[in-house]
Amino acid sequence: AQSVTQLGSHVSVSEGALVLLRCNYSSSVPPYLFWYVQYPNQGLQLLLKYTSAATLVKGINGFEAEFKKSETSFHLTKPSAHMSDAAEYFCAVSAPGFFSGGYNKLIFGAGTRLAVHP
Amino acid sequence: GAVVSQHPSRVICKSGTSVKIECRSLDFQATTMFWYRQFPKKSLMLMATSNEGSKATYEQGVEKDKFLINHASLTLSTLTVTSAQPEDSSFYICSATIRGPASTDTQYFGPGTRLTVL
Numbered sequence: 001a002q003s004v005t006q007l008g009s010h011v012s013v014s015e016g017a018l019v020l021l022r023c024n025y026s027s028s029v030p031p032y033l034f035w036y037v038q039y040p041n042q043g044l045q046l047l048l049k050y051t052s053a054a055t056l057v058k059g060i061n062g063f064e065a066e067f068k069k070s071e072t073s074f075h076l077t078k079p080s081a082h083m084s085d086a087a088e089y090f091c092a093v094s095a096p097g098f099f100s101g102g103y104n105k106l107i108f109g110a111g112t113r114l115a116v117h118p
Numbered sequence: 119g120a121v122v123s124q125h126p127s128r129v130i131c132k133s134g135t136s137v138k139i140e141c142r143s144l145d146f147q148a149t150t151m152f153w154y155r156q157f158p159k160k161s162l163m164l165m166a167t168s169n170e171g172s173k174a175t176y177e178q179g180v181e182k183d184k185f186l187i188n189h190a191s192l193t194l195s196t197l198t199v200t201s202a203q204p205e206d207s208s209f210y211i212c213s214a215t216i217r218g219p220a221s222t223d224t225q226y227f228g229p230g231t232r233l234t235v236l
Contacts, residue, residue, distance in 0.1 A: 036227070043124070043211050043227035044162075090161065094223065104223045105152065108161045 002027045002093045006109035013116055019063075019078040021112045023091035026072065031093050033074040034106065035065055038088040047089075050074060061085070086116045119145050122214050124228035131202055132236050139197045139231045141212030147192035148214035152225060153185070156209040168195040202235045209233075 007022040025031055032051045036044040048059025055067040065076045074091060092106040121144040131137050141151055149170045154162040166187050167175040174187035184206075186198040195214075199206050209232050213225040 032223075034224075041209075041230070041232065043122070043229040044213075046224065046226065049224060105164055105167065106225060110161050 002031070002107045004091050004093050004107055004109035006089075006091050006112050008112055009110065010113050010115065013081045013114070015083055015116055015118055016080050019076070019081045019085065019114065021076040021089050021091075021114065023065075023074045023076065023109060024072050025074060025091075025093045027093055032104070033065075033067060034092045034094070035059065035063070035074075035076050036090045036092065037061075038090065038111075040087075044090065047076070081114075081116045083116050083118070086114055088113050120214075120216060120224075120226040121145050122212065122226050122228040124210075124212055124231050126231060127229060128232045128234075130234045130236065133203055134201055137199045137202055137233060139199075139210055139212075139233075141195045141197070141214070141228050143193045143214040143226075146214070146216060148216070149192060150215045151189060151195040152213045152215070153187060153195075153197050154211045154213070156211060156230075158209075162211065165197075170195075199233065202233070204235045207233055207235045 003026045005024045034049045035047040037047050038044050047063050048057045050057050050067045058064045063078045065074050067074050089112050091109040094104040094106050123142045125140045151168040153165045156162050164177050165180045168187045168189040170189045170192050176182050189195040209230050211230045213227045215223050215225050217223050
């Protein structure tokens with residue numbers, strides 16, 4: 001079965017510092033991986049996705065993630081944190097053949113709350 | 119592009135009443151939509167998959183008669199919480215799927231609906 005583990009429920013960084021949010025996955029088939037961001041009382045916004053093309057994926061707002069098969073990881077990074085990056089971040093895995101009603105469903109990690117302080 | 123709306127954004131109701139939540143894909147057609155429930159400071163729990171023109175597929179443990187899903191068109195799915203009880207209070211989020219090549223589905227999320235049952 002597919003699963004996602006996000007290490008660290010809370011991460012705190014200074015403005016301008018490197019952001020690193022960790023995500024490890026488990027999948028019996030080649031995975032498709034996603035990072036979503038959620039601001040308070042809002043839905044989820046897609047940051048980036050890995051779908052078996054380039055292993056280094058660039059997303060919106062300066063975020064990027066690298067797929068490392070040997071480590072079963074898909075960590076999210078941003079070189080310089082902004083105050084506006086403070087939010088909840090979710091890693092999710094989907095996989096071909098993992099169906100719910102005919103379409104691939106997503107399995108979400110528990111989320112990591114990112115705090116950015118001045 | 120890929121905008122999903124939900125209505126209402128907040129609803130407060132008395133126990134025993136039914137509440138309908140709408141999910142619309144505004145600029146694309148979505149044959150499949152998903153309904154999630156999110157508890158405070160928790161991850162998203164998939165409730166059901168809504169397929170246009172057919173019955174919804176419910177996840178294990180989700181009561182079909184409690185959470186009625188209708189997907190009448192390619193841009194609209196509705197979730198009706200019947201005879202709502204205080205324990206149904208939660209944040210409900212829908213997503214609509216765009217199918218990519220080789221089943222690389224991407225889900226785009228609505229802004230969520232906060233349901234409070236008194």
